[in-house]
Amino acid sequence: MTGDPEPISAQARRALEQELADLRDERRLVAGTLRESSASAGDQADQADQLRRADQLGRLDRRIEDITERLREAASAGPAPTDVVGVGSTVTVRFPDGETETLRIGEVAEALDQTLVTADSPLGRALLGRRPGDTVRYDTPDGPATAVLVSIGEPTSS
Structure with missing residues (x-):
C-alpha cells in the first residue's frame, strides 16, 4: 500500500x-x-x-x-483510481498460458468474493500502482510468476 x-x-x-x-x-x-x-x-x-x-x-x-x-x-x-491500479480497482490480467481473468483489488473484508485479490497478496502488491500493458512479477507457492495487466476498469473483450 x-x-x-x-x-x-x-x-x-x-x-x-x-x-x-x-x-x-x-x-x-x-x-x-x-x-x-x-x-x-x-x-x-x-x-x-x-x-x-x-x-x-x-x-x-x-x-x-x-x-x-x-x-x-x-x-x-475518494473513488478507486482508473489510470493506475489501486485498492478497489477492477483489473483484467493475462497469464502466460493465455488465460485472462478479471479481478478486483480489495481487502480481507471481502474475502468471500471469488474474483478478489487482496492488496497485500503477492499478485495484489505487484499490481498496485501499475498501468495497462505493464508486466508484473510475483511469487507463488510454485515459484515466480508473471502476468500482464490488460486493463483497469470493466472487463475488456480480447
Whole structure:
C-alpha cells in the first residue's frame, strides 16, 4: 500500500459497516455482563471470568477503532483510481498460458468474493500502482510468476 488513504469498494464498505455494527452489539453485551457481575465480589473463578471479559472488551474496542479509522480513510480517499491500479480497482490480467481473468483489488473484508485479490497478496502488491500493458512479477507457492495487466476498469473483450 502507498501509505496514502486507500479507496474502498462499495462491497467492502458494506462488509466493514456490518462488521462494525456486529462488533458494537457484541461490545454492548460484554460490557453489560461486566457491569452486572462487578457489583458482587466473587471467588477466583468469577475474577478470572471478569478478566477474560475485560480482555475481550479490549479486543473488541481495538477492532472497532481499526474499522472506524479504515472507513474514515476510505471516505477521504475518494473513488478507486482508473489510470493506475489501486485498492478497489477492477483489473483484467493475462497469464502466460493465455488465460485472462478479471479481478478486483480489495481487502480481507471481502474475502468471500471469488474474483478478489487482496492488496497485500503477492499478485495484489505487484499490481498496485501499475498501468495497462505493464508486466508484473510475483511469487507463488510454485515459484515466480508473471502476468500482464490488460486493463483497469470493466472487463475488456480480447
